Amino acid sequence: MSLVLDEHRQYLADDTRVSAFRQAIEEVVGPGDVVLDLGAGTGILGLMACRAGAKRVYAVDEGPIIGLARDIAAANGLQDRITHIKGLSTRVELPERVDVVLADQIGRFGLESGILEYFADARARFLKPG
Numbered sequence: 001m002s003l004v005l006d007e008h009r010q011y012l013a014d015d016t017r018v019s020a021f022r023q024a025i026e027e028v029v030g031p032g033d034v035v036l037d038l039g040a041g042t043g044i045l046g047l048m049a050c051r052a053g054a055k056r057v058y059a060v061d062e063g064p065i066i067g068l069a070r071d072i073a074a075a076n077g078l079q080d081r082i083t084h085i086k087g088l089s090t091r092v093e094l095p096e097r098v099d100v101v102l103a104d105q106i107g108r109f110g111l112e113s114g115i116l117e118y119f120a121d122a123r124a125r126f127l128k129p130g
Helices: 002-012 015-028 044-051 065-075 115-125
Strands: 034-038 056-061 082-086 100-103
Touching (some): 015 044, 034 044, 044 056, 044 082, 044 100, 056 065, 065 082, 100 115
Parallel strands (some): 034 100, 056 082
């Protein structure tokens, strides 16, 4: 997992990148929204969604890094608003539909990451109509 953490550290240290995600999330996520964070990693997008007003975030990641994301959410007092789910998004269930789907495929390259499959599945199974 150390290679994964090193990669996440590098991306989190990129202020321009983090600011762009923050700005985009603030424009899309509104008060009371329910959000799905696909491939949550450290959970940074879920934290941003909460700060933008999301009432609940489902952070899904198949890797052990989801445990770190849970710890980070707790350290930020958001453990009651972020539910962490270990598993591949196409194989998990959520208790409700979501208003927004977020993802940052760190270390993946475009279509090679299977992101279209994950987003199509998330849209069909998790996203509210409209």
